[in-house]
Amino acid sequence: MSDRALHDSANAADEGARSGFSLVAVLVFMLIVSAIVVPFAVTAKTRLMIANSEVEQERLSLLAEGLGNVVASTLTGASGGQKVPLDSTPASCRSGELSFAVRVQDHGGLIDLNAADDSLLELGFAALGFEQQTSEELAKATIRFRDSAKLFVGLPPSRSAVGPAEDKQAPFESVSELQEFPALASIPLRTLNGVFTVNSKRGTVSADRAPSRLRAALASGSSASVVQALADASAYTVDVVVRRDSSGIAGEAGFIIEKSPTGAAFSRVSRSPAAEAGALPPVAGTADCEVLFGTEAARILRGLNS
Known part of the structure:
Protein backbone atom coordinates (compact mmCIF):
# COMPACT_ATOMS: atom_id res chain seq x y z
CA MET A 1 0.00 0.00 0.00
CA SER A 2 1.31 3.47 -0.91
CA ASP A 3 2.23 6.10 1.64
CA ARG A 4 -0.69 8.27 0.49
CA ALA A 5 -3.17 5.45 0.98
CA LEU A 6 -1.78 4.81 4.44
CA HIS A 7 -2.04 8.52 5.28
CA ASP A 8 -5.66 8.69 4.06
CA SER A 9 -6.52 5.59 6.07
CA ALA A 10 -4.99 7.06 9.22
CA ASN A 11 -6.89 10.33 8.71
CA ALA A 12 -10.15 8.44 8.25
CA ALA A 13 -9.51 6.48 11.43
CA ASP A 14 -8.75 9.67 13.36
CA GLU A 15 -11.89 11.34 12.03
CA GLY A 16 -13.97 8.32 12.96
CA ALA A 17 -12.51 8.35 16.45
CA ARG A 18 -13.22 12.05 16.81
CA SER A 19 -16.81 11.54 15.57
CA GLY A 20 -17.32 8.67 18.00
CA PHE A 21 -15.97 10.74 20.88
CA SER A 22 -18.20 13.68 19.90
CA LEU A 23 -21.24 11.40 19.83
CA VAL A 24 -20.43 9.99 23.25
CA ALA A 25 -19.84 13.53 24.58
CA VAL A 26 -23.21 14.68 23.23
CA LEU A 27 -24.99 11.70 24.76
CA VAL A 28 -23.30 12.30 28.11
CA PHE A 29 -24.24 15.98 27.95
CA MET A 30 -27.85 15.10 27.15
CA LEU A 31 -27.95 12.67 30.06
CA ILE A 32 -26.60 15.34 32.40
CA VAL A 33 -29.13 17.90 31.16
CA SER A 34 -31.95 15.35 31.49
CA ALA A 35 -30.85 14.51 35.02
CA ILE A 36 -31.08 18.20 35.89
CA VAL A 37 -34.20 19.19 33.94
CA VAL A 38 -36.47 16.16 34.43
CA PRO A 39 -36.73 16.43 38.24
CA PHE A 40 -37.60 20.13 37.90
CA ALA A 41 -40.25 19.30 35.29
CA VAL A 42 -41.71 16.52 37.45
CA THR A 43 -41.68 18.78 40.51
CA ALA A 44 -43.35 21.60 38.58
CA LYS A 45 -46.05 19.25 37.29
CA THR A 46 -46.61 17.83 40.77
CA ARG A 47 -46.89 21.30 42.26
CA LEU A 48 -49.35 22.29 39.54
CA MET A 49 -51.49 19.23 40.27
CA ILE A 50 -51.39 19.98 44.01
CA ALA A 51 -52.30 23.62 43.39
CA ASN A 52 -55.21 22.62 41.14
CA SER A 53 -56.42 20.16 43.78
CA GLU A 54 -56.22 22.81 46.49
CA VAL A 55 -58.14 25.30 44.35
CA GLU A 56 -60.79 22.67 43.60
CA GLN A 57 -61.07 21.75 47.28
CA GLU A 58 -61.44 25.41 48.22
CA GLY A 109 -81.36 15.49 71.37
CA LEU A 110 -78.07 15.95 73.24
CA ILE A 111 -77.33 16.24 76.97
CA ASP A 112 -76.54 19.75 78.15
CA LEU A 113 -73.52 19.68 80.46
CA ASN A 114 -74.71 22.74 82.38
CA ALA A 115 -78.40 21.86 82.81
CA ALA A 116 -78.53 18.04 83.13
CA ASP A 117 -78.85 16.33 86.49
CA ASP A 118 -76.59 13.52 87.61
CA SER A 119 -78.85 10.69 86.38
CA LEU A 120 -79.01 12.15 82.86
CA LEU A 121 -75.26 12.74 82.81
CA GLU A 122 -74.75 9.11 83.84
CA LEU A 123 -76.71 7.98 80.78
CA GLY A 124 -74.51 10.19 78.61
CA PHE A 125 -71.31 8.65 79.90
CA ALA A 126 -72.82 5.19 79.58
CA ALA A 127 -73.41 6.01 75.90
CA LEU A 128 -69.65 6.51 75.59
CA GLY A 129 -69.10 2.94 76.78
CA PHE A 130 -68.28 3.45 80.48
CA GLU A 131 -69.43 1.00 83.14
CA GLN A 132 -72.12 2.11 85.60
CA GLN A 133 -69.75 2.93 88.46
CA THR A 134 -67.44 4.98 86.25
CA SER A 135 -70.43 6.74 84.69
CA GLU A 136 -71.68 7.68 88.15
CA GLU A 137 -68.26 9.02 89.14
CA LEU A 138 -67.98 11.00 85.91
CA ALA A 139 -71.45 12.49 86.44
CA LYS A 140 -70.54 13.61 89.97
CA ALA A 141 -67.20 15.00 88.74
CA THR A 142 -69.01 16.92 86.00
CA ILE A 143 -71.43 18.53 88.44
CA ARG A 144 -68.59 19.28 90.84
CA PHE A 145 -66.55 20.82 87.99
CA ARG A 146 -69.33 23.22 87.01
CA ASP A 147 -71.03 23.85 90.38
CA SER A 148 -68.59 22.98 93.16
CA ALA A 149 -68.75 26.39 94.78
CA LYS A 150 -72.52 26.00 95.16
CA LEU A 151 -73.10 22.27 95.59
CA PHE A 152 -70.08 21.10 97.55
CA VAL A 153 -69.73 23.72 100.29
CA GLY A 154 -68.83 22.01 103.53
CA LEU A 155 -68.04 18.67 101.92
CA PRO A 156 -64.60 17.06 102.23
CA PRO A 157 -62.27 18.00 99.37
CA SER A 158 -62.14 14.41 98.11
CA ARG A 159 -61.99 14.05 94.37
CA SER A 160 -62.41 11.16 91.98
CA ALA A 161 -59.55 9.93 89.83
CA VAL A 162 -61.78 10.26 86.76
CA GLY A 163 -62.31 13.98 87.31
CA PRO A 164 -60.05 16.95 86.50
CA ALA A 165 -57.25 18.15 88.74
CA GLU A 166 -59.12 21.38 89.44
CA ASP A 167 -62.77 22.41 89.30
CA LYS A 168 -63.84 25.32 87.14
CA GLN A 169 -66.69 26.38 89.46
CA ALA A 170 -68.46 27.91 86.47
CA PRO A 171 -70.60 26.61 83.60
CA PHE A 172 -69.02 24.68 80.75
CA GLU A 173 -68.29 26.95 77.81
CA SER A 174 -67.54 24.09 75.43
CA VAL A 175 -67.86 20.33 75.32
CA SER A 176 -64.08 20.27 74.75
CA GLU A 177 -63.61 21.01 78.47
CA LEU A 178 -64.57 17.39 79.15
CA GLN A 179 -61.17 16.44 77.77
CA GLU A 180 -59.67 17.89 80.96
CA PHE A 181 -61.06 14.81 82.70
CA PRO A 182 -58.39 12.04 82.63
CA ALA A 183 -60.98 9.38 81.81
CA LEU A 184 -62.21 11.39 78.82
CA ALA A 185 -58.95 12.86 77.50
CA SER A 186 -58.47 10.20 74.82
CA ILE A 187 -62.05 10.33 73.48
CA PRO A 188 -62.24 12.30 70.20
CA LEU A 189 -64.04 15.61 70.46
CA ARG A 190 -66.43 14.65 67.66
CA THR A 191 -67.51 11.65 69.77
CA LEU A 192 -68.11 13.80 72.86
CA ASN A 193 -70.10 16.24 70.71
CA GLY A 194 -72.27 13.34 69.61
CA VAL A 195 -73.56 12.98 73.17
CA PHE A 196 -73.16 16.31 74.96
CA THR A 197 -73.79 20.00 74.27
CA VAL A 198 -73.71 23.37 76.01
CA ASN A 199 -76.22 24.95 73.65
CA SER A 200 -79.61 23.39 74.39
CA LYS A 201 -79.95 25.14 77.78
CA ARG A 202 -82.34 22.35 78.85
CA GLY A 203 -82.24 19.82 81.66
CA THR A 204 -84.03 17.33 79.42
CA VAL A 205 -83.10 15.38 76.30
CA SER A 206 -85.43 14.42 73.45
CA ALA A 207 -85.06 10.70 72.76
CA ASP A 208 -86.51 10.94 69.24
CA ARG A 209 -83.78 13.41 68.19
CA ALA A 210 -80.86 11.74 69.94
CA PRO A 211 -78.10 10.14 67.81
CA SER A 212 -78.21 6.35 67.66
CA ARG A 213 -75.37 5.89 70.19
CA LEU A 214 -77.11 8.06 72.78
CA ARG A 215 -80.62 6.81 71.97
CA ALA A 216 -79.63 3.27 72.88
CA ALA A 217 -78.35 4.40 76.29
CA LEU A 218 -81.47 6.48 76.94
CA ALA A 219 -83.68 3.48 76.15
CA SER A 220 -81.77 1.17 78.47
CA GLY A 221 -81.63 3.63 81.38
CA SER A 222 -84.20 5.52 83.38
CA SER A 223 -84.43 9.25 83.95
CA ALA A 224 -87.32 11.65 84.33
CA SER A 225 -85.33 14.06 82.18
CA VAL A 226 -85.70 11.89 79.06
CA VAL A 227 -88.66 13.07 76.97
CA GLN A 228 -90.01 11.73 73.70
CA ALA A 229 -90.31 14.98 71.75
CA LEU A 230 -89.51 18.68 71.91
Whole structure:
Protein backbone atom coordinates (compact mmCIF):
# COMPACT_ATOMS: atom_id res chain seq x y z
CA MET A 1 0.00 0.00 0.00
CA SER A 2 1.31 3.47 -0.91
CA ASP A 3 2.23 6.10 1.64
CA ARG A 4 -0.69 8.27 0.49
CA ALA A 5 -3.17 5.45 0.98
CA LEU A 6 -1.78 4.81 4.44
CA HIS A 7 -2.04 8.52 5.28
CA ASP A 8 -5.66 8.69 4.06
CA SER A 9 -6.52 5.59 6.07
CA ALA A 10 -4.99 7.06 9.22
CA ASN A 11 -6.89 10.33 8.71
CA ALA A 12 -10.15 8.44 8.25
CA ALA A 13 -9.51 6.48 11.43
CA ASP A 14 -8.75 9.67 13.36
CA GLU A 15 -11.89 11.34 12.03
CA GLY A 16 -13.97 8.32 12.96
CA ALA A 17 -12.51 8.35 16.45
CA ARG A 18 -13.22 12.05 16.81
CA SER A 19 -16.81 11.54 15.57
CA GLY A 20 -17.32 8.67 18.00
CA PHE A 21 -15.97 10.74 20.88
CA SER A 22 -18.20 13.68 19.90
CA LEU A 23 -21.24 11.40 19.83
CA VAL A 24 -20.43 9.99 23.25
CA ALA A 25 -19.84 13.53 24.58
CA VAL A 26 -23.21 14.68 23.23
CA LEU A 27 -24.99 11.70 24.76
CA VAL A 28 -23.30 12.30 28.11
CA PHE A 29 -24.24 15.98 27.95
CA MET A 30 -27.85 15.10 27.15
CA LEU A 31 -27.95 12.67 30.06
CA ILE A 32 -26.60 15.34 32.40
CA VAL A 33 -29.13 17.90 31.16
CA SER A 34 -31.95 15.35 31.49
CA ALA A 35 -30.85 14.51 35.02
CA ILE A 36 -31.08 18.20 35.89
CA VAL A 37 -34.20 19.19 33.94
CA VAL A 38 -36.47 16.16 34.43
CA PRO A 39 -36.73 16.43 38.24
CA PHE A 40 -37.60 20.13 37.90
CA ALA A 41 -40.25 19.30 35.29
CA VAL A 42 -41.71 16.52 37.45
CA THR A 43 -41.68 18.78 40.51
CA ALA A 44 -43.35 21.60 38.58
CA LYS A 45 -46.05 19.25 37.29
CA THR A 46 -46.61 17.83 40.77
CA ARG A 47 -46.89 21.30 42.26
CA LEU A 48 -49.35 22.29 39.54
CA MET A 49 -51.49 19.23 40.27
CA ILE A 50 -51.39 19.98 44.01
CA ALA A 51 -52.30 23.62 43.39
CA ASN A 52 -55.21 22.62 41.14
CA SER A 53 -56.42 20.16 43.78
CA GLU A 54 -56.22 22.81 46.49
CA VAL A 55 -58.14 25.30 44.35
CA GLU A 56 -60.79 22.67 43.60
CA GLN A 57 -61.07 21.75 47.28
CA GLU A 58 -61.44 25.41 48.22
CA ARG A 59 -64.18 25.88 45.63
CA LEU A 60 -66.05 22.83 46.91
CA SER A 61 -65.63 24.02 50.53
CA LEU A 62 -67.13 27.40 49.62
CA LEU A 63 -70.04 25.60 47.95
CA ALA A 64 -70.49 23.46 51.08
CA GLU A 65 -70.43 26.62 53.21
CA GLY A 66 -73.16 28.20 51.12
CA LEU A 67 -75.33 25.10 51.20
CA GLY A 68 -74.83 24.90 54.96
CA ASN A 69 -76.26 28.41 55.22
CA VAL A 70 -79.23 27.33 53.10
CA VAL A 71 -79.94 24.39 55.42
CA ALA A 72 -79.48 26.57 58.53
CA SER A 73 -81.90 29.19 57.17
CA THR A 74 -84.49 26.50 56.52
CA LEU A 75 -84.11 25.04 60.02
CA THR A 76 -84.47 28.38 61.80
CA GLY A 77 -86.90 30.10 59.43
CA ALA A 78 -90.45 30.99 60.35
CA SER A 79 -91.77 28.21 58.12
CA GLY A 80 -89.72 25.62 60.01
CA GLY A 81 -89.41 23.53 56.89
CA GLN A 82 -87.62 20.39 58.09
CA LYS A 83 -86.10 18.53 55.13
CA VAL A 84 -83.42 16.35 56.75
CA PRO A 85 -83.33 14.10 59.83
CA LEU A 86 -82.43 15.93 63.04
CA ASP A 87 -80.61 13.06 64.78
CA SER A 88 -77.27 13.08 62.85
CA THR A 89 -78.56 10.61 60.25
CA PRO A 90 -76.87 11.65 56.96
CA ALA A 91 -78.91 12.47 53.86
CA SER A 92 -77.49 12.84 50.36
CA CYS A 93 -78.27 13.92 46.80
CA ARG A 94 -76.50 14.20 43.47
CA SER A 95 -76.39 16.83 40.73
CA GLY A 96 -74.28 15.98 37.67
CA GLU A 97 -70.71 15.20 38.78
CA LEU A 98 -71.32 16.63 42.24
CA SER A 99 -72.63 14.62 45.19
CA PHE A 100 -73.72 16.13 48.50
CA ALA A 101 -74.02 14.78 52.05
CA VAL A 102 -75.85 16.66 54.80
CA ARG A 103 -76.03 15.89 58.51
CA VAL A 104 -78.05 17.86 61.08
CA GLN A 105 -78.18 17.36 64.84
CA ASP A 106 -80.81 19.09 66.95
CA HIS A 107 -79.12 19.92 70.26
CA GLY A 108 -82.38 19.10 72.03
CA GLY A 109 -81.36 15.49 71.37
CA LEU A 110 -78.07 15.95 73.24
CA ILE A 111 -77.33 16.24 76.97
CA ASP A 112 -76.54 19.75 78.15
CA LEU A 113 -73.52 19.68 80.46
CA ASN A 114 -74.71 22.74 82.38
CA ALA A 115 -78.40 21.86 82.81
CA ALA A 116 -78.53 18.04 83.13
CA ASP A 117 -78.85 16.33 86.49
CA ASP A 118 -76.59 13.52 87.61
CA SER A 119 -78.85 10.69 86.38
CA LEU A 120 -79.01 12.15 82.86
CA LEU A 121 -75.26 12.74 82.81
CA GLU A 122 -74.75 9.11 83.84
CA LEU A 123 -76.71 7.98 80.78
CA GLY A 124 -74.51 10.19 78.61
CA PHE A 125 -71.31 8.65 79.90
CA ALA A 126 -72.82 5.19 79.58
CA ALA A 127 -73.41 6.01 75.90
CA LEU A 128 -69.65 6.51 75.59
CA GLY A 129 -69.10 2.94 76.78
CA PHE A 130 -68.28 3.45 80.48
CA GLU A 131 -69.43 1.00 83.14
CA GLN A 132 -72.12 2.11 85.60
CA GLN A 133 -69.75 2.93 88.46
CA THR A 134 -67.44 4.98 86.25
CA SER A 135 -70.43 6.74 84.69
CA GLU A 136 -71.68 7.68 88.15
CA GLU A 137 -68.26 9.02 89.14
CA LEU A 138 -67.98 11.00 85.91
CA ALA A 139 -71.45 12.49 86.44
CA LYS A 140 -70.54 13.61 89.97
CA ALA A 141 -67.20 15.00 88.74
CA THR A 142 -69.01 16.92 86.00
CA ILE A 143 -71.43 18.53 88.44
CA ARG A 144 -68.59 19.28 90.84
CA PHE A 145 -66.55 20.82 87.99
CA ARG A 146 -69.33 23.22 87.01
CA ASP A 147 -71.03 23.85 90.38
CA SER A 148 -68.59 22.98 93.16
CA ALA A 149 -68.75 26.39 94.78
CA LYS A 150 -72.52 26.00 95.16
CA LEU A 151 -73.10 22.27 95.59
CA PHE A 152 -70.08 21.10 97.55
CA VAL A 153 -69.73 23.72 100.29
CA GLY A 154 -68.83 22.01 103.53
CA LEU A 155 -68.04 18.67 101.92
CA PRO A 156 -64.60 17.06 102.23
CA PRO A 157 -62.27 18.00 99.37
CA SER A 158 -62.14 14.41 98.11
CA ARG A 159 -61.99 14.05 94.37
CA SER A 160 -62.41 11.16 91.98
CA ALA A 161 -59.55 9.93 89.83
CA VAL A 162 -61.78 10.26 86.76
CA GLY A 163 -62.31 13.98 87.31
CA PRO A 164 -60.05 16.95 86.50
CA ALA A 165 -57.25 18.15 88.74
CA GLU A 166 -59.12 21.38 89.44
CA ASP A 167 -62.77 22.41 89.30
CA LYS A 168 -63.84 25.32 87.14
CA GLN A 169 -66.69 26.38 89.46
CA ALA A 170 -68.46 27.91 86.47
CA PRO A 171 -70.60 26.61 83.60
CA PHE A 172 -69.02 24.68 80.75
CA GLU A 173 -68.29 26.95 77.81
CA SER A 174 -67.54 24.09 75.43
CA VAL A 175 -67.86 20.33 75.32
CA SER A 176 -64.08 20.27 74.75
CA GLU A 177 -63.61 21.01 78.47
CA LEU A 178 -64.57 17.39 79.15
CA GLN A 179 -61.17 16.44 77.77
CA GLU A 180 -59.67 17.89 80.96
CA PHE A 181 -61.06 14.81 82.70
CA PRO A 182 -58.39 12.04 82.63
CA ALA A 183 -60.98 9.38 81.81
CA LEU A 184 -62.21 11.39 78.82
CA ALA A 185 -58.95 12.86 77.50
CA SER A 186 -58.47 10.20 74.82
CA ILE A 187 -62.05 10.33 73.48
CA PRO A 188 -62.24 12.30 70.20
CA LEU A 189 -64.04 15.61 70.46
CA ARG A 190 -66.43 14.65 67.66
CA THR A 191 -67.51 11.65 69.77
CA LEU A 192 -68.11 13.80 72.86
CA ASN A 193 -70.10 16.24 70.71
CA GLY A 194 -72.27 13.34 69.61
CA VAL A 195 -73.56 12.98 73.17
CA PHE A 196 -73.16 16.31 74.96
CA THR A 197 -73.79 20.00 74.27
CA VAL A 198 -73.71 23.37 76.01
CA ASN A 199 -76.22 24.95 73.65
CA SER A 200 -79.61 23.39 74.39
CA LYS A 201 -79.95 25.14 77.78
CA ARG A 202 -82.34 22.35 78.85
CA GLY A 203 -82.24 19.82 81.66
CA THR A 204 -84.03 17.33 79.42
CA VAL A 205 -83.10 15.38 76.30
CA SER A 206 -85.43 14.42 73.45
CA ALA A 207 -85.06 10.70 72.76
CA ASP A 208 -86.51 10.94 69.24
CA ARG A 209 -83.78 13.41 68.19
CA ALA A 210 -80.86 11.74 69.94
CA PRO A 211 -78.10 10.14 67.81
CA SER A 212 -78.21 6.35 67.66
CA ARG A 213 -75.37 5.89 70.19
CA LEU A 214 -77.11 8.06 72.78
CA ARG A 215 -80.62 6.81 71.97
CA ALA A 216 -79.63 3.27 72.88
CA ALA A 217 -78.35 4.40 76.29
CA LEU A 218 -81.47 6.48 76.94
CA ALA A 219 -83.68 3.48 76.15
CA SER A 220 -81.77 1.17 78.47
CA GLY A 221 -81.63 3.63 81.38
CA SER A 222 -84.20 5.52 83.38
CA SER A 223 -84.43 9.25 83.95
CA ALA A 224 -87.32 11.65 84.33
CA SER A 225 -85.33 14.06 82.18
CA VAL A 226 -85.70 11.89 79.06
CA VAL A 227 -88.66 13.07 76.97
CA GLN A 228 -90.01 11.73 73.70
CA ALA A 229 -90.31 14.98 71.75
CA LEU A 230 -89.51 18.68 71.91
CA ALA A 231 -91.87 21.34 70.67
CA ASP A 232 -89.09 23.71 69.67
CA ALA A 233 -85.35 23.60 69.01
CA SER A 234 -82.89 26.40 69.69
CA ALA A 235 -79.57 25.05 68.39
CA TYR A 236 -78.36 22.75 65.62
CA THR A 237 -75.13 21.31 64.27
CA VAL A 238 -75.05 21.45 60.45
CA ASP A 239 -72.41 19.55 58.42
CA VAL A 240 -72.24 19.55 54.61
CA VAL A 241 -69.78 17.72 52.34
CA VAL A 242 -69.52 18.25 48.57
CA ARG A 243 -67.63 15.75 46.37
CA ARG A 244 -66.71 15.88 42.70
CA ASP A 245 -66.98 12.27 41.59
CA SER A 246 -64.53 12.56 38.68
CA SER A 247 -61.67 13.76 40.89
CA GLY A 248 -62.54 12.34 44.29
CA ILE A 249 -61.84 15.76 45.85
CA ALA A 250 -64.18 16.86 48.65
CA GLY A 251 -64.95 20.15 50.34
CA GLU A 252 -66.69 20.40 53.68
CA ALA A 253 -68.22 22.93 56.04
CA GLY A 254 -69.80 22.58 59.46
CA PHE A 255 -70.97 24.85 62.24
CA ILE A 256 -73.19 25.06 65.30
CA ILE A 257 -76.04 27.56 64.95
CA GLU A 258 -78.62 29.07 67.27
CA LYS A 259 -81.82 30.87 66.50
CA SER A 260 -80.95 34.53 66.60
CA PRO A 261 -82.88 36.76 69.03
CA THR A 262 -82.04 39.83 66.92
CA GLY A 263 -84.43 39.02 64.10
CA ALA A 264 -81.94 37.29 61.78
CA ALA A 265 -82.71 33.67 60.98
CA PHE A 266 -79.69 32.28 62.83
CA SER A 267 -76.29 33.07 64.28
CA ARG A 268 -73.20 30.88 64.22
CA VAL A 269 -71.87 29.80 67.59
CA SER A 270 -68.77 27.86 66.52
CA ARG A 271 -67.32 25.55 63.91
CA SER A 272 -68.40 21.93 63.97
CA PRO A 273 -65.75 19.50 65.29
CA ALA A 274 -67.30 16.79 63.12
CA ALA A 275 -66.52 18.68 59.94
CA GLU A 276 -63.00 19.53 61.09
CA ALA A 277 -62.33 15.86 61.77
CA GLY A 278 -63.04 14.65 58.26
CA ALA A 279 -65.60 14.34 55.53
CA LEU A 280 -68.90 12.58 56.05
CA PRO A 281 -68.82 9.06 54.60
CA PRO A 282 -70.91 8.44 51.49
CA VAL A 283 -74.43 7.30 52.31
CA ALA A 284 -76.47 4.71 50.47
CA GLY A 285 -79.27 6.09 48.33
CA THR A 286 -79.83 9.70 47.33
CA ALA A 287 -82.68 12.14 47.65
CA ASP A 288 -83.62 14.93 45.29
CA CYS A 289 -81.36 17.97 45.84
CA GLU A 290 -84.49 20.10 45.69
CA VAL A 291 -85.74 18.29 48.78
CA LEU A 292 -82.51 18.95 50.71
CA PHE A 293 -81.72 22.49 49.59
CA GLY A 294 -84.84 23.94 48.00
CA THR A 295 -85.85 24.78 44.44
CA GLU A 296 -83.57 27.80 43.90
CA ALA A 297 -80.44 26.12 45.29
CA ALA A 298 -81.12 22.99 43.21
CA ARG A 299 -81.42 25.14 40.08
CA ILE A 300 -78.05 26.76 40.81
CA LEU A 301 -76.46 23.34 41.35
CA ARG A 302 -77.76 22.16 37.98
CA GLY A 303 -76.19 25.26 36.41
CA LEU A 304 -72.79 24.35 37.84
CA ASN A 305 -72.83 21.14 35.81
CA SER A 306 -74.06 22.61 32.54
